[in-house]
Amino acid sequence: MKLGVIGLGRMGGNMVKRLRAGGHEVVGFDVNPESERDVESMEQLVDKLETPRIVWVMVPAGNPTDTTIDTLENLLEDGDLVIDGGNTRYTDDHRHADSLAAKGIHFMDVGVSGGVWGASRGYALMVGGSEEDYNRALPIFETLKPEGADGLVLAGPVGGGHFAKMVHNGIEYGMMQAFGEGFETMMRSELIDNPAEVMTSWREGSVVQSWLLDLFARAAHDDPTLRNMPPVANESGEAKWMVEAALELGVPTPATASALWARQTSRGGGDDTLRVVSSLRAQFGGHVTQQ
Amino acid sequence: MKLGVIGLGRMGGNMVKRLRAGGHEVVGFDVNPESERDVESMEQLVDKLETPRIVWVMVPAGNPTDTTIDTLENLLEDGDLVIDGGNTRYTDDHRHADSLAAKGIHFMDVGVSGGVWGASRGYALMVGGSEEDYNRALPIFETLKPEGADGLVLAGPVGGGHFAKMVHNGIEYGMMQAFGEGFETMMRSELIDNPAEVMTSWREGSVVQSWLLDLFARAAHDDPTLRNMPPVANESGEAKWMVEAALELGVPTPATASALWARQTSRGGGDDTLRVVSSLRAQFGGHVTQQ
Amino acid sequence: MKLGVIGLGRMGGNMVKRLRAGGHEVVGFDVNPESERDVESMEQLVDKLETPRIVWVMVPAGNPTDTTIDTLENLLEDGDLVIDGGNTRYTDDHRHADSLAAKGIHFMDVGVSGGVWGASRGYALMVGGSEEDYNRALPIFETLKPEGADGLVLAGPVGGGHFAKMVHNGIEYGMMQAFGEGFETMMRSELIDNPAEVMTSWREGSVVQSWLLDLFARAAHDDPTLRNMPPVANESGEAKWMVEAALELGVPTPATASALWARQTSRGGGDDTLRVVSSLRAQFGGHVTQQ
Amino acid sequence: MKLGVIGLGRMGGNMVKRLRAGGHEVVGFDVNPESERDVESMEQLVDKLETPRIVWVMVPAGNPTDTTIDTLENLLEDGDLVIDGGNTRYTDDHRHADSLAAKGIHFMDVGVSGGVWGASRGYALMVGGSEEDYNRALPIFETLKPEGADGLVLAGPVGGGHFAKMVHNGIEYGMMQAFGEGFETMMRSELIDNPAEVMTSWREGSVVQSWLLDLFARAAHDDPTLRNMPPVANESGEAKWMVEAALELGVPTPATASALWARQTSRGGGDDTLRVVSSLRAQFGGHVTQQ
Numbered sequence A, B, C, D: 001m002k003l004g005v006i007g008l009g010r011m012g013g014n015m016v017k018r019l020r021a022g023g024h025e026v027v028g029f030d031v032n033p034e035s036e037r038d039v040e041s042m043e044q045l046v047d048k049l050e051t052p053r054i055v056w057v058m059v060p061a062g063n064p065t066d067t068t069i070d071t072l073e074n075l076l077e078d079g080d081l082v083i084d085g086g087n088t089r090y091t092d093d094h095r096h097a098d099s100l101a102a103k104g105i106h107f108m109d110v111g112v113s114g115g116v117w118g119a120s121r122g123y124a125l126m127v128g129g130s131e132e133d134y135n136r137a138l139p140i141f142e143t144l145k146p147e148g149a150d151g152l153v154l155a156g157p158v159g160g161g162h163f164a165k166m167v168h169n170g171i172e173y174g175m176m177q178a179f180g181e182g183f184e185t186m187m188r189s190e191l192i193d194n195p196a197e198v199m200t201s202w203r204e205g206s207v208v209q210s211w212l213l214d215l216f217a218r219a220a221h222d223d224p225t226l227r228n229m230p231p232v233a234n235e236s237g238e239a240k241w242m243v244e245a246a247l248e249l250g251v252p253t254p255a256t257a258s259a260l261w262a263r264q265t266s267r268g269g270g271d272d273t274l275r276v277v278s279s280l281r282a283q284f285g286g287h288v289t290q291q
Helices: A010-021 A042-048 A063-075 A090-101 A115-121 A131-144 A160-187 A195-201 A211-221 A238-249 A254-266 A271-285 B010-021 B042-048 B063-075 B090-101 B115-121 B131-144 B160-187 B195-201 B211-221 B238-249 B254-266 B271-285 C010-021 C042-048 C063-075 C090-101 C115-121 C131-144 C160-187 C195-201 C211-222 C238-249 C254-266 C271-285 D010-021 D042-048 D063-075 D090-101 D115-121 D131-144 D160-187 D195-201 D211-221 D238-249 D254-266 D271-285
Strands: A002-006 A025-029 A054-057 A081-084 A106-113 A124-128 A152-156 B002-006 B025-029 B054-057 B081-084 B106-113 B124-128 B152-156 C002-006 C025-029 C054-057 C081-084 C106-113 C124-128 C152-156 D002-006 D025-029 D054-057 D081-084 D106-113 D124-128 D152-156
Touching (some): A010 A115, A010 A131, A054 A063, A054 A131, A081 A131, A090 A160, A106 A131, A115 D271, A124 A131, A152 A160, A152 B195, A160 B160, A160 D271, A195 A211, A238 A254, A254 B160, A254 D254, A271 D254, B002 B010, B010 B025, B010 B131, B054 B131, B063 B090, B090 B160, B124 B131, B160 B195, B160 B254, B160 C271, B195 B211, B254 C271, B271 C160, B271 C211, B271 C254, C002 C010, C002 C042, C010 C131, C042 C063, C054 C063, C054 C131, C063 C090, C081 C090, C090 C106, C106 C131, C124 D195, C160 C211, C160 C238, C160 D160, C160 D238, C195 C211, C238 D160, C254 D254, D002 D042, D010 D025, D010 D115, D042 D063, D054 D131, D063 D090, D081 D090, D081 D131, D090 D106, D090 D238, D106 D131, D131 D152, D238 D254
Parallel strands (some): B002 B054, C081 C106, C124 C152, D002 D025, D002 D054, D054 D081
Antiparallel strands (some): A106 A124, B106 B124
């Protein structure tokens, strides 16, 4: 089918390729004039689509997405459909849906997983919205998703897609932390000759078989001790939102949160906590810890 | 090749089947007279093997394994090889190896993963011991392991096999906890219609693709809210040992430990902690929490 | 000085007594007609005060506080001062301050600690607002606070008082959890005859000397094993808000959060997580955990 | 009464002063010839005491304590009493007691808290041993302990003293972590002008009143932001032992453990975990985190 895509960065660009390879007609726009955009403005993009239009928004969460949806609200018409496929916090989805609904414009939020591999492997899609809108955009989803039976779900009403993606990323954090803890424990033990080789061996027959383990094997192939990798990691926001959502829902998430905190700590979080600890020890122990 | 297997329970029994299907000649023994044992004593088992013998021990960790290895020490001869495939704590392996070595008997520890699925899928094997002994038993390992390139590793010297398996199980704990936290967060959210359906959809295209997710899909197929499953879980020992090993090595393992604690808590761990909390709140707040 | 106090519950009622004992003239109001209120409406309360008025609000956080401040906004005049001494979330303070400021009404938020003991011991007060307003209400603070040099602080601008109180309560959670973990560890050890006696002994000379330990000694005096206390605790909201604030600020708070989670777990949080764990174990281990 | 003290370092030296000030006759020995020792060998120390002798050992845990107790076993006689006041792991106490008991020598383990302040404030003492031995050494304990009703306890049989001290230190870790988390959260908030001033104000009237808070106020007096303190802390061993003991007893100790892990992390623990996380993110996200 025909659709507009706004945002032609790494994710958006790859998705457009997959959509076109699947037979869809895509009008692409990006604010960056050096992108492979088909039109030079959202106005032009909207003009090129026939009503009822479908516009897929794939820009950074927060201000860029807010601005894009605001602009679309002015340009689109009753019956058109906006799909936010970015990493918007689920709490923003209702605001977007409500302001669009005032003009009769439909809205869906889609959590997209798959990273750079999605182009070839297909993207796991989690959709929030009405069943009617879901069915309308189904041909698009069917092309973007992997070939098998899974990889696509109508998770719930508006907000549900991003909520599901947020939870997915929280789980991802916890799994990576678990693999990391295991790797480091083996790295420090004299009983393990080559931790990366052990982990790679688990790719078959073990309980921890997973795509992340496949990726680990790739990463460790040329750098088995991972010495070339800095011991720091940024947080992406989604695991934090999940821990916050869970706190409000009364759900303990220690594995997810500890993964998040490990990243925050690698960026200086916890330093002042340790200063308090060191200060107190100096007070009652009579000596200052040397750095 | 020809080998003896002691312990014909669920794991041992399945392994014997896989070994025989692979062309090996197995003499099986179990203390349980109702098992499908080939001989009625370890003496008979040893008699039926030609030197240098290989005996695979597959009995519960702790006392049963200690007793079995003690008995084998008396029955076997210089050059024979004992393989402990049970869930022995890695710290016990050197003791076993040393006492056997005094008589010239070789020893290897093998961590075995795969559960009830191993019979068909093959078992992931992590071996601790010398390269010489590893190569000697390689035909056995090749039959037990899955068909692909992975699933078998010489992890390190004696103790390394069980150490690697212990770490594997710790990671498994962390991964299951991560999936659990995500599921519960979705269960409590009004934005998710069917958490099990969402999780099942992640089996393709997502970052959290894994065998555990496949198993979840099986479990949730007939009971999507898992209401038939009690909210309790026992600890198996291995995750605890991993956290302890990591503590001694200076490795923080919050994801692994929180998974372990969740299980301990489900069995009453933490109750007295809460009694202290409630008592203190009653003291300064002037009211007692109602149960 | 003369002031109005709205909310004559346990906290408010005690504070009024302490204020009157300190020579202040208090006009008290409570929605409950059976309270010891001096007037029957906020209108009457406002009428009884001379401008510039001071009104201390001591009602439950959330809707009751919102409603009270809304009403005061209509009744008070330019130059009057509203003090919110309840457990309002710090993120609400600016909203209250801004809407009052539109009519020239001043606002301060005060975090109050001390529980039922505050009446005799004095209350620790953390104030958020301008230095000018702080100095204006200083005679009130001086009466409410304990007698020594500490117990009162101008923490920062509007919101700072409740933020400081929130952090105080988070620390309180962590400390109680720490005492609880220690108590339970001793309860389960055969090496400790009487854990409560050990903890009570720490009230002098030890590093963990604290008021909470004094309260523990009181609680344990008649019930040394705390068997009469249910192993459950509710969360009050403030520790949750602190963990959320810290998450946004990039500060890991594992001790605070684990204390919060222990309480959530005692109320069923984590149950579905364990159901997932048990389901997965049943899938690969072939047996269901018995409750 | 008359006693020998082995180990005249900071702790031992201060304790000897307090004992002498309390009227006891102390024969002091230290391996360091520059210490203020009264004798030049343990032989001389033993010779200077009358039977039944009491010897207080106050040397570093592990090898020095093992060696000292071994030597005393050879020098002392039936009915003499050895008191280990160092930071020995509780699991070593039975070994010491048993080997001494073979010669009829009595043994007690005493956990000593109080740090450099103990000299003036008195030491909190937790004793493990028999009631008979406890009563025999009571005059010594009475002098070392603080003046009030608390500060001394017969915690249980041999091992109980060090177990109680270990738990005490675990709680201490948790409390310090809690204060640290609160301080850092306030340090990063724009709503708090001076976090150290806020914390200092809590010394009266608040729920978190404690000796540690008094020490914090001292530390922060000249360095309110603690910038002169490095963001690192060493672990002392005891909190680790407590977490391990609790793991074996089935007691979740997340607050204690998180405090320990924060220290391990400040010394590089967790670095390889983050390398795994970064490697995996690079694999599926297509970019490497910059340090």
